[in-house]
Amino acid sequence: MDIIASALSNIGMRKGDSLHIMFPTVSAWDPSLMMSAACKVLGYGSSTCSDTDIAMQMKVMREAGSTHIIGLPSFIYRVTALMGKETDLKTLGIKKIISTSEPLSESVRKTLEEAWGCKVLDVWGMTEMGLACAVECDEQDGLHTDEANILFEVIDPETGKHVPAGQEGELVVSGLNSQGTVLLRYRTNDLVSMQDPPCDCGMSFNKKLNKPHGRIDMQSKVGMGYKVYPLLFDEVLFKENDVVEYQLKITKENYRDVLTFEVETPAPSHELEERIISLVSSVREVSDGIAEDLIERPRVRFVDVGLMEYSAKAKKIVDLRENYD
Numbered sequence: 001m002d003i004i005a006s007a008l009s010n011i012g013m014r015k016g017d018s019l020h021i022m023f024p025t026v027s028a029w030d031p032s033l034m035m036s037a038a039c040k041v042l043g044y045g046s047s048t049c050s051d052t053d054i055a056m057q058m059k060v061m062r063e064a065g066s067t068h069i070i071g072l073p074s075f076i077y078r079v080t081a082l083m084g085k086e087t088d089l090k091t092l093g094i095k096k097i098i099s100t101s102e103p104l105s106e107s108v109r110k111t112l113e114e115a116w117g118c119k120v121l122d123v124w125g126m127t128e129m130g131l132a133c134a135v136e137c138d139e140q141d142g143l144h145t146d147e148a149n150i151l152f153e154v155i156d157p158e159t160g161k162h163v164p165a166g167q168e169g170e171l172v173v174s175g176l177n178s179q180g181t182v183l184l185r186y187r188t189n190d191l192v193s194m195q196d197p198p199c200d201c202g203m204s205f206n207k208k209l210n211k212p213h214g215r216i217d218m219q220s221k222v223g224m225g226y227k228v229y230p231l232l233f234d235e236v237l238f239k240e241n242d243v244v245e246y247q248l249k250i251t252k253e254n255y256r257d258v259l260t261f262e263v264e265t266p267a268p269s270h271e272l273e274e275r276i277i278s279l280v281s282s283v284r285e286v287s288d289g290i291a292e293d294l295i296e297r298p299r300v301r302f303v304d305v306g307l308m309e310y311s312a313k314a315k316k317i318v319d320l321r322e323n324y325d
């Protein structure tokens with residue numbers, strides 16, 4: 001809880017502020033209890049809503065006088081895409097949005113910042129390690145690690161050897177002050193790279209994590225073995241405000257990979273379909289595969305809003321090929 005408390009005050013929460021905790025459909029673990037307890041210790045208010053009903057989320061937030069939001073970027077984006085057209089979200093007076101538990105794409109960050117009129121900061125954490133283990137500052141250039149409580153290492157997942165700062169590898173963490181369950185050199189499965197200090201915000205000692213890309217097990221390979229992961233497609237698809245959510249299904253026809261994007265949208269049209277195809281084809285891993293005749297032209301299937309059931313940490317890339325390596 002100390003780790004969450006220090007993260008919230010580093011983010012700039014002060015007495016009188018109130019945190020809205022938004023983790024719908026998360027039942028396997030309950031971060032909200034720890035977060036609301038941390039708020040209590042610091043004298044901040046908090047409200048929790050685990051409903052996927054967006055109107056309900058807005059109601060709870062208004063009643064609590066929320067000044068900060070913490071939650072899954074995919075859900076905060078969903079609230080923004082569906083409510084942003086009828087409500088000016090800036091009037092809610094939110095000072096910061098904290099994105100956690102899923103990779104944050106820059107296009108989602110931009111959409112949220114414009115709609116809510118505040119900064120969106122990324123946090124990396126694990127329940128077992130105290131949830132908020134690395135927190136972005138206002139510079140938005142990497143996440144400050146909590147080195148007082150956690151030892152961070154980045155290794156090559158194949159060899160287990162350390163990789164130098166700036167090079168991507170698997171994040172390994174050890175708790176330095178944990179009691180009860182102590183994890184030592186725990187392999188997180190998360191792909192990250194580290195950055196040496198100092199930071200432009202003035203912090204001169206802690207190492208920073210560059211923004212995490214997602215988990216190793218979220219990756220698939222297409223074309224000539226190019227690795228694709230959800231953040232690549234989040235980055236381009238969420239530039240389209242009419243894209244609420246998507247899922248990519250990968251199949252094979254003859255020797256070519258077929259990428260079918262199921263897109264949840266309130267405004268399906270032929271033009272949107274063409275724009276989506278051109279956006280996803282602009283991802284280098286896809287365009288190279290198309291040029292090499294190993295990937296078909298991407299396909300789009302529209303799904304009405306609400307039919308693609310929202311679930312936290314949903315699998316965004318579903319690989320239906322029998323074998324592809």
Ligand SMILES: [Zn+2]
Nearest residue numbers: 137139199201
């Ligand atoms: Zn900083």
